[in-house]
Amino acid sequence: MIEISTIWNLICPRLTESELVKNLNELSMQFTVRRGDLDRYTQDEKLVAAYSAFYLPTNMPKFKFLMDQLEPKIREQISQSHFWDFGSGPGTFSLAYLDYFSRADDLKVTLVDSSKLMLSQARLFLSSLFPKRMVKYLDKLPKEIQGKKTLLFGHSFNEIGYQRAIEIIRQVDPDYLIMIEPGTKEVFSYINDLRIYMREHGYACLYPCLNLHSDCPMTSRLSDWCHGVMRMVHDPDLERLSQLIKKDRRNMPFIAHVYQKGSWQSDSDKGTEQARLVRFLNNSKFGFEVEVCLCKENDLVIEKIQLLKKDMTKEEIKKFENINVGSKLTFTVIKKFDDFIRVKLSC
Known part of the structure; x- marks a missing residue:
């Protein structure tokens, strides 16, 4: 587990508490009210720093929870594949991946993001915390990607949209696809469309669906949708920041899916x-x-x-x-x- 103090000490530029609060409130406006201007925050170094200080450490635990839901043999195969983090931001889930599989050998990670500021912050985090790991930073996907690979959309699918996500999936042709997104009804509608696409293109669902060939029963509930809720206990400094900007990060709705190319048979006890x-x-x-x-x-x-x-x-x-x-x-x-x-x- 990476300490919050370690993360904050690596954020550039360093912001005072009042600057953090101001910039996090600005981020909140862009995420909710001014979504048409969503890309702007990735081009502002203070907004990138504020995002890294607050959203990175509170989103990272989602990856650990998700991996813990998978069977050991699946986790091992993911650790042995090349991890492609599309729309990586400041490296939130690449950090989580390297931290979770810290005992594994020969991890390969590539971060892809169009924002130079985000990649710069990610490079600072990963090179400082995991200096011996093989990590690359790209502003776009290469035309050809060889070998066994895991593709992750971490809070990027909801920004690029369904159609662009499908184009990327076709281009990468991943052995494993991981989605970790906000737990909103809007995102659920996109994810459900993706669920159908993955089923039609020969993938098995490892999380959350126990049977990908069945329709999702939550689609018939007009006021409800399929999502998880993380129950978190944060560092006191991070909790104080949450209170100052009135953002509850102790109970975090999220939507996560994991797919594997080809069929899959669980090793779970058949008697249960x-x-x-x-x-x-x-x-x-x-x-x-x-x-x-x-x-x-x-x-x-x-x-x-x-x-x-x-x-x-x-x-x-x-x-x-x-x-x-x-x-x-x-x-x-x-x-x-x-x-x-x-x-x-x-x-």
Whole structure:
């Protein structure tokens, strides 16, 4: 884990707290109100510095969570591929990748971003923190990309749009595709279109969908969409900055997908059920009630499940109270009722 103080010491130019607050408020306006002017912040060194100080350290943990949801053999294959970080910004997810796979040998990373300021900041981070790693910095993709490769869109898919993203996927032809994006309804509509494209072009979904050949059940919910929620505990200095700009980064909605070229067979225990946590409904003294997405007769459906606390250890109860929405649940069915299923978590 990279300390926030280490990140802040590498930011150039250095900004005072008041300058950080001012520039982060300006960024917020560009991200929400003035989205037509979205590219401008990547050409302003103070806005790039402010983005790096706040959004980089709060977005990095999303990568670790996502990798932890994958099976070990998949993580190993991703670490052995060439990691292409498209729309890299200041290197948020390249840093997260190098940090997560810090014990792996021969990691290869290429960052691609049209902003010279973003690439300059990324170079400062990565060359300082991982000086022995093989890292390249490009302003555009090369015409030909050889070898085994992982392509990542980290908060860039929502900026370039669906059509441009498809062009990049065709050009790179990745063995693995990773998407980590804001958890908004607008992004979900794009991601769902991408989900269909990936299915039609011979990819398997490793996260979040348990069955890519089924339609997403969340599309039928007019006021809802499929997204995860990260529950975070931040460094006190970062928490103070969050409070000053009135941005809650302790509960962060996100949308993440991972695809693999070709078919895929899980190594999970066949005697258990699997589901993706969708929403917390109730936490009483007796147990938890949550909504999950699971596969039922080859269709993905949303079901309510109940977990009794008497079947859980104190450690399991505490862990479940803090679990991230989007986590995989493995369980055995105890009893089926008309409107919910009682289950027991598997280790």
